[in-house]
Amino acid sequence: MRFTKSWYVCNPPPRRRAELEHPAKFPEAMAQEFIRFFTRAGEVVLDPFCGVGSALVAAEACDRVGVGVELLPEFAARARAYGEPRASRRVLQGDARQAVDLCRAAGVEEVHYVLTSPPYWDMLRHTRGNVRSAQKERQARGLRTTYSEDAQDLGNITDYDGYLDALTAILADLRRLLAPGRYLTVVAQNVRVRSGEVRPLAWDLAARLSRVYTFKGERLWLQDNKRLGCWGWPAEFVTNVHHHYCLNFKHDRGG
Template structure:
């Protein structure tokens, strides 16, 4: 597998324009950062004021504010490999709507690498970051089996999202797209009824990515929101003016209270200088096989298992 220790960052070969970036960069006690040598300029022939490379017919399909997607064979559905994946088709639709071919897409919480796979399909350069070495290796494995489209490069880097601003020059990122940890939603045993009749061994499992204290998935919603704000405020200078930042989140229930994560994030991102442009609903009814009767018969509860939010911000 094509890995590179970030400790080699000062090596000329790493920054040579003649060299292709590795699929994965493993980090161990990095002491210095320099911007990655990766293209950020569009390679299409679209007009300067065009938002993307879509035709009018393709554009109009995206105007409906409720989106539906399907998984394909390349998608990862096994929760023992990664507990919270989303379809390649979702990432591809966001990428193709908010960027041009050849431009740079960044995922601060890349997880299983779906954003990178979608970027390769769409001929976009892309960089994804994750705390966990196992997920960075998973990204590289997935990329190594994907068909190469165009000249764009995709790379996964083992790194804390709090540090990613160090890897980019100002005004170089065209799109930030990510599905971050959903506060401590996964950091508890699975006990609800929808898990009991499914033969997936989820009942009683803690599906959280890790118990690393840096992991945002271990935090209560207030701490999580502040950390998210810090991360996106630091990376904002690298995002182009009117560049979009799309965050995929659901809400959750915690101790019989609904936690509106999307509202927390909208308020925090606005405080940090982003402007909310759209709220898109990811309709997941076609993907849900069974729905538990939550709260029956005395307390009406909707878990939100049939939809999630795509919060679309831009840098004004």
């Protein structure tokens, strides 16, 4: 029942060097809670933007089968090897735009839950306050600050509506794979751009996807261990963004 509360606190544990190679990994403990709530043992969990495979490791820890799609070969390779991979783990290197075909070609005809965190538009390229300082730290440690230069990378689409169109189309297409009556969770954030304006990415995505799936509401993932930055104060109101939206949708029968 606790899971149905609309917010929770999860402070990601410090990451090991290998995990730090990825600029935006989510914690397995958090993924496990979602997976346990929305699936049963033996069922298949898909992450179409799987990064280094956190959702797949979490799925296996709950005795589910993890399937992931990842554009970048180096992240896909890490996802294949991350944790203690089970023989059932499938990491498909390719563009999420082809996720359904990639899954079918790998013998995955149906999944029981989708849990994913796509690139938050081109946020990693914006020099916004709190991201910039984190990015500077990564640069100083010789770690990558963006996913890639690949034109297919959703994090490289500069046009906001173009990004939303591409992401919505990818997630909507997964209805062909997601069993009717089952759920899809997208972890997203609203994004501040250089002008100081905040683009309501999470809300815009929820509005668009709710035309294809039934929107069942959000859970707010709160982080309570991040440093506060003095970005705009006292001249401007600039929030220290320490939360993400976990947007939950249902593939309703006939919907």
